[in-house]
Amino acid sequence: MINAATHYRLDYPDLSLILALVRGGSLARAAALLKVDVSTVFRAVRRLEAALGQQLFDKSRAGYLPTGLARTLAEQAECAEQALDAAQVGVEQGGAVVSGTVRLTCTDSVLQGLLLPALAQFMPRYPALALELSTSNDFANLSRRDADLALRLTRTPPEHLVGRQLRAVSYRVCASPSYRQSVGATDLAGLTWIAPDDFLPDHATVAWRRQALPGVVPGYRCNSMLAVSELVKAGLGVAVLPDFLLDDTTALQPLSDPLPGCDTALWLLTRADCRALRAVVTLFDELSQRLRAPQ
Structure with a gap:
């Protein structure tokens, strides 16, 4: 068995077979992926395991379960598949493929x-x-x-x-339409604030709020600016957000002009x-x- 494994050279059809069976999990699904009949896949797997001298799949009621060797070979088969796809793109694009x-x-x-x-x-x-x-x-x-x-x-x-x-x-104070309508206030200090204070304590927007609104204590603190914007969209309060998060969906509305000293x-x-x-x-x-x- 060791000699057979030592001398047998895997080729691309072998790798394709292993990859199809790992992806499919059964003879029937592997056969469908390879566009052959089930008996062909069954015989090919038996021949390959005999040639390698090692078991590639454990057969169970759940299907064909790959061994560690089969999983490793399937990963290498995916790399080969991607390389062939890139080569085909290169042919179609006259060799100008970017990979x-x-x-x-x-x-x-x-x-x-x-x-x-x-x-x-x-x-x-x-x-x-x-x-x-x-x-x-x-x-x-x-x-x-x-x-x-x-x-x-x-x-x-x-x-x-x-x-x-x-x-x-630039950065502006923003709110959702629903929150803006519910509070109906123009005094920023009286609104619920959402901020990344602990996450970005030195951010220019944090410094602006602490200077312009020293009495404000954020009602929500988030560990990312995206989380801050999502809480604002949900109508939980206001926050200072970059202008590129304002779009035509009206999920966010500016409550201020661009804030001085916060531009980047x-x-x-x-x-x-x-x-x-x-x-x-x-x-x-x-x-x-x-x-x-x-x-």
Whole structure:
């Protein structure tokens, strides 16, 4: 048995068989995925296990349960499948395919308000490009090489990073239409406030509120700006939010003009060594185009 496993060379049809059975969990579903009959799958699995000298699946009433080896081979089969898909895209696009994995970090509010709509516009054109997203407020993600690109709200990006300022961002006091109607008040100090004080204690908007409304104690404290905006949308109070979260849905309405001293900018940043990577450059250019403020 050991000799058989040593000398047998797996090929792509073997990997496709394993992947179909792992995905399907039964002979019938695997046969449907492979577009063959059930007996063909059954015989192929038996032949492969005999050739490898190892069991790939445990047969039970629940179906075919993959062993550790089968799961490992299925993961490698998925990589091979993705590589073939990328090659096919390259053929269809005349060899101009953009492939690879790009790691991008941004805040949760930027993800929700700006990044997701932009990705929906252009990512379908890059089927071989994989994107890993993380939400964070930390520039160190780029410095530690945990990310390739960062979308950050800042007035002064770190000098060791390279990038482009995409748009100015202002902050306003906001409320939901229902809350605004229910309170009918113009005195901001008398409203229920929602704030990220403990999460972003040095944020300019927190400093503004403490200076302009020193007697206000927030009724809700959240650990993210996105959570703050969701509580405002739910009609639980008011908060200072970036202008890009205000849209045509009227879920949020401004109660003030842009607040003095709270303006900032959206920057798209990367490391100098990433500028030679085609996937990073492609994503950088697409985001630069999509996220620029309307002229």
